[in-house]
Amino acid sequence: MANLKKKSRTELEKYIRELETELRQTPNALSNTNPMHSEGAFLKEFPIIDKPVLVVEDDEGLSTLIEKTLEKAGQQVTRVKTGAEAIEKVEPDPNFLLLLDYGLPDMTGAQLIQKLEENQQTIPFIMMTGSGNERTAVQMMKLGARDYLIKDSDLLEVLPEAIHRVMRELSTEAKLTQLQEALRETRQHLYSVINATPIILWSLDKDGLITLSEGRTLEQLDLQPGQLVGQSVFDVYATDPEALESIRRGLEGEEFSIDVEVGGCIWNSHYIPIFDEQNKVVGLIGISIDTTERKQTIEALRQSEEKYRYLIENTNDLVYAADAEGTMTYIGPQATLYGFTPEEVISKNILEFIAPQDHDRIIEEFTRTMQTGMVFNSQFRLVDKGGNAFWVEDHANTIYDEFGNIAGISGTLRDITERKQAEEALLDSQEKLQTMFDTISDAINLTDMQGNIIDVNLASLATFGFGSKEEIIGHHASEFIAKEDQTKLLKHIEQTLKQGYGDTKEYRIVPHTGEQFDAEVNASVLRDGSGEPVAFMSVTRDVTERKQARQSLENKVEELERYKNVTIDRELKMIELKGIIKDLEDKLQKSGVGE
Structure with a gap:
């Protein structure tokens, strides 16, 4: 100071x-x-x-x-x-x-x-x-x-x-x-x-003396910032009558823009006169921008738009855009697949083309997207001009206005009717498989790779003494195998993992409630799409009655064997007796007793 x-x-x-x-x-x-x-x-x-x-x-x-x-x-x-x-x-x-x-x-x-x-x-x-x-x-x-x-x-x-x-x-x-x-x-x-901007900013006084020459793109003209300051613009551009004419126009008070080619580039120059308080020109400001790259960008954008338009016109997906009220602002030519021309769709609310039973859900999802900017992903039924419903999958992103406010959405609609039908068929098939699963009389258990039960059929509940699936799920499968069979169980698991399936083994089963019993167990490994093991499936069959029947049969066979032996002994004795009698008869005949 x-x-x-x-x-x-x-x-x-x-x-x-x-x-x-x-x-x-x-x-x-x-x-x-x-x-x-x-x-x-x-x-x-x-x-x-x-x-x-x-x-x-x-x-x-x-x-x-x-x-x-x-x-x-x-x-x-x-x-x-x-x-x-x-x-x-x-x-x-x-x-x-x-x-x-x-x-x-x-x-x-x-x-x-x-x-x-x-x-x-x-x-x-x-x-x-x-x-x-x-x-x-x-x-x-x-x-x-x-x-x-x-x-x-x-x-x-x-x-x-x-x-x-x-x-x-x-x-x-x-x-x-x-x-x-x-x-x-x-x-x-x-x-x-x-x-920081790809421009050249320059200024002149009223006599054409250069007072400012700055900008990153000066280097494209082999010039340094400030290099021309102090020189007369009429000397610098003495051999360029077009440039001199533009400068004269600017110093006479005219504001204008013009494109000129300098140094192999296209420059857009804007001339801005400077006036004093008496409205007299006291200088000139110029902004020159290299538009070569911009023109290339515009051309690239044009080609990109053509490519994008080609993709839109040649894809089976229906490209659309709607404003924040749901009014259609654009629809691709694929609208004709549903019987509509683009003109019949644009300016109408999207709900007019959606099945009534899906309206409430779509309104809720659309409102949430407009409030939060979240991606709009949904599935609903689209109704064609003939009144037929088609399942479509909608993937859309929010679009914004120049103030950053959500202005609507733009996305694609893909016909998934066949997929939906396949899903319904699969669901029906799954329901049938579940019914079969639950009606099989043998106990079927699914366990994870650690042996924890993750699903069972109805027969398994009765076999292991549980009232519901919720009660048995989470238990370890080894809990229901007798202590003396635990070593055999480990070897059985190892064999199953190695082969993908295991031989049928007999175990002493210890149910949650009820008496112990004998059962045959066979197991196999379930794998995911990449071949990695993800679960075990085991089938347990109670063999108590079969063993009892076998024991009864063995007892009867043994009894028959004993009876057979007794009968044979008697037959042998009769044969022996008959032999003795015959010998006696022969002797009597020889002695003449018979006569």
């Missing part, structure tokens, strides 16, 4: 007006991007600074009179007697204007100011002295005194005006500092925007 203190109030205010004028002349082409654009942010009348006055005076009587005089003038006043007290007072809060006596009990006014500067505190002050001289005055003014007052009979009379004058100076300096900072930020922001 030292350079500001050397200026008179009139000079400062003149300087401020010049800064304000320079700020107002900041190029309008970029002002909307400038955070300091609003003049109200810094050009409005700056309020006069009203600092509290700290009176540093050891004369109690004079100090009291000064306090009363300044308070009467509306100033807030604090009094201290020594330099040390003043330092202590301003240390936590330096927001004071010092009214400083040069000769204090503990130090001079100059020493006090020097101590404050050593403490990195710069506080405005007015020096008072009762015995000062010109040398003292010069010394204090060099230290930054705002005024130098003599303690005479006029002191109390001139003091309020002196205080007010200093406050105005401080206000003017603060405004100047603010304006300088605003101008610096404006320039810095302007150059940041220019250097």
